[in-house]
Amino acid sequence: MMSLCRSGDVARLTATQPALAQTTMTTTLQPRPEDNNNDSGAGPFTFFPGKPRWTRPDRVLTYAVSPTATADHLPPSAVRAALRSAFARWADVIPMRFLEAERYDAADIKVGFYLYTDGRCDGCACIDSDDDDDDGDDCEGVLAHSSMPEKSGQIHLHAAHRWTVNLAADTAPLAVDLESVAAHEIGHVLGLDHSSSRSSMMYPFISCRERKVRLTTDDVHGIQELYGANPHFSFGAYFKQDILSRIQQMKKEKKKKARGSSFWQRGLALTCAVIVTMIPLPLSLNKLL
Ligand SMILES: [Zn+2]
């Protein structure tokens, strides 16, 4: 499940969320430290109780977008493209394949947009934790919910929200990026529960107009603990761009700092460094060298 939040509003939103009834659907509860039941203890990523995962020997799961439970303002082809891209992000890192089913009824994972009636999802009758936002007029509330493995896979997107597949073209201030939320819900369908790491795909909150489609090391470690690594995946290559941009950023900041200090300051620092190295080392240190 994923909720909207204004940044800095997470604690309040979480505190006011009543617990969901225990159903086959995932809950909105924030992961507590004792929920962190991953074997390696490596990350903030968590699994569902019993660590369920899909065990198909052919490692293929099919999905389909409902032909009837649609989003009014989005063409079905755009919705399908966003889903295809979201599934591909997970397929890049684990040895699973996700194929679009020809028949909706036959798909392992069924995706649709649903409204809530009297606080219950029209698609599965699960209870929305905050049914007061059904007009979608503020940047809060539950965006979607999904099932966990290996139940019949479902991703239900809350139809009241302003879903978009192109934030650049859709200037609505409350627009919610479909691919970002779909990628999060796919993580649940595959067996990941929420992560407490803010940058993680499995962090339970996202802001309006936020695009978050890249898996982090936390997500990758979590999902690979369930399914193993895609043979074509390497951490170095996958996160190369992240690492390069971080180095670029560090270089920029260093340059800025260097420009800020005067020639004399730099000269003095250099002199100090020379003086320090000129001091004879104590005997014990010399031995170590
Ligand atoms: Zn979630």
Ligand SMILES: [Zn+2]
């Ligand atoms: Zn539902």
Ligand SMILES: [Zn+2]
């Ligand atoms: Zn809502």
